[in-house]
Amino acid sequence: MTVTLDDLAPTDRSVAARTAAHSDRSGWSPGTPPDAVVRPGSIAEVQAVLRWATAERVTVVPRGAGTGLTGGASATAGQVVLDLSGLDAIESIDPVTRTAVVQPGVIVADLDRAAAAHGLRYAPDPGSVAIASIGGTIATNAGGLRCARHGGTREAVLGLDVVLADGELLRTGTAGPRSVTGYDLTSLFVGSEGTLGIVVRATVRLQPLPVSTATVAALFPDVATAAAAALTIPAADTLELLDGATLAAVDPVLATDGAAFLLIQLEGPSALAEAAALADRIRPTAVRVDITDDPARSERLIATRRGALPAVQRLGRVLIEDVSVPRTALAETLAGIAAISDSTGVPVFTFAHAGAGVIHPLVLTDDGAVTPRVQETVDAIVALALRLGGTLSGEHGIGVLKRRWLADELDPVARTTLHRIKDALDPAGVLNPGKAI
Template identity: 50%
Template sequence: MSDVVGLLRAALGDAVSTESAALDAARGDKSGQRSAAAPLAIITARTVEQVQAALRIAHEHRVPVVPRGAGTGLTGGAMAGAGELVLSTAAMTRLLEIDEADQVAIVEPGILNADLNRALEPHGLRWAPDPASREISSVGGNIATNAGGLLCAKYGVTREAVLGLDVVLADGSLMRLGHRTVKGVTGLDLTALMIGSEGTLGVIVGATLKLTPIPTGTVATIGASFPTIEDAAAASAAITAARIRPAAMELLDPVALAAIVRHLDLPEHAPGTAHLLVQTDGDAAEAEARAALAIIRQLGGSATMTTDPDEGERMLAVRRAMHPAMEALGQVLIEDIAVPRSRLPEMFAAIRQIGERHGIAIPTVAHAGDGNLHPNLVYEGDEVPDAVWAAAGELFEAALALGGTLTGEHGIGTLKRRWLADELGDEQVALQRRIKAAFDPRGILNPGKVF
């Protein structure tokens, strides 16, 4: 292994680091998991050619490689351990092109989501994926996990906002996948296959992104309170059933809301109160918001509506404060499940019952517009307790029983591997492993993750 590090240094110079603090940081991500030992080295690539050179050496010597971006993942998908190399694209941050006429941007993978959108804003354009981690997560990481966020119910998840990818395969070969056109069905859709593959099929080194105009005109925002989270979820399901399509629709259960209120030093709500946030945009924004408001009030919610953009952003800031509010409570295992939108009340009820059964606080928020829930299992200490893992397993089982899925946007990583076959079945898991082998025959890319 030391010979491999020497070969990498000869080929890549100071792009290769064995500095102990950096190696230790690469053992984990935002999931709270950590590998048992530090990786061999970190390669901080600045060019496509450096990525290719690193992978050629690793492939020849059969050394496992963990692709890594900003390290903000929540499932252990980018954590590295003993005998592994970390291949970081965090320094590949260039915005190479903005094409206003075709509404396309070409970027390197290390650019942060929020930085990209700040650069696009003067052009009246944006990249729609809007994860809560947008200030710290990279576009490459968003693509690797098929990230979503608050706006994806109306504007789609990452897969719907990527036209093409430049990918370096395990043997160092460069593939240009996809196209620059809005339509394109030549051959199999390898771009879509790569999105959400969590670094197991190749290393993303460039992306052609589909942009959308920043909505103009009225933006209407509703903040609503309900006696229970099941009542709030029923209202969100009714809004969806009425064929109203908000830009964002977010649910906060009573435990989550109380923690956020304390974190932001806001006035306390009545005990047990749940919160529903609805935001509409576009030409029909105000009419859609008033229709949603009528449904909310009809179903027992008390609500206010504003068309003031600043006030609307302040209301959404309550939802965006979820992660820091949870960190103030202790260690958190942040989960990510999705169910059909009509089953949200049942899923919230199941979460409450599981928490009570295990004596665990499970503050939960949800992207109600697409049925994606984030239960947060709070615990103390450095290790996830057995009771928390047991509760997480029951959450996954409950979501699957309701016709849902193990993950809406965070991915599988290492955290959910043990439940993969419960959703996909053994035959499909075996097929997916054969697909991985076609891309990575020596199995060096992100071993132990997903499959």
């Protein structure tokens, strides 16, 4: 008897389901919708689907919450979407080892809340923390506001259960604090965008909630001065920068007092004293500096930063870029982005995880269209970051939309090596083809 996809896991072929699953938050469309959406309810069902896909040579596109920004979860005719949102259990939280075991469909903010009940937290907090899934953030190695001190998702993942293309279940890493046994397979899969295997379980590191947090908010006369001030702050837990255009979109009143905004958070028992010392350091070049250890007021200041993307998106469709440069090149990069915007006439709104050198230029399209001048602007920004020793993606991944620049960053030997790894793990090429590499 012939085994069909419907025999292996719940499968939806409705127009509504296929249309909803053919793109991600980038808005990029690959054309016609996929053939079906499969919603496995167990790891065994994921294994069965991949065995079938490899045998039948049907390509599979893994999907979490669909919040990706580079088309990594986009799917088209002839493909099957593997929707992992139903695998959403927080299987365990261990307050002694400070670890959690979670399935890929768990929303990041939900894990953070569950950890808080044990006096712990999950450090990665991308801007989409309230809607992004753990699996998706592992796929792209997402970062977030706390990446200045705590790093991105890779630093938080201790081990993975991964279903390979042939349906085998691979377990990587350990729940212990450290292991040097064999190659670091865990790190290989983090950021691989579903092209090497399907993450079905993750063991992640948790951290104690800080006993105290102090927040510093500073306005500067221009973005170059703000970037220079950021360089004098090496140890902040959060270090975020908004340029004048972004600040005006978020808070026009605040923007009348300064042309750049720096948000700093310090954690620990001496956070307020450290914040006061830090404020004294940056005050000579700032227009205004505010300090607080009041949680409610801190949340309002954090909201200014978190509101950046939605505030700019209200002005029209934007291309959300995420280049990254060495911190020493931050000021030069921001100045260069402003010059590119002036040259092409395309508005660019920029904010940055300044502590990690990750910069998000939001390039405003022409009434929703990526016209030649819009594309020229994006191309120039990527070229600028690469010229200054950076990378074309700091946390969003490559997906489809950034593959055009891969050869500008990776030499032929590096690209060949990536394809050899892909061929070794997915010889039939069924896992998310045309993405990441």
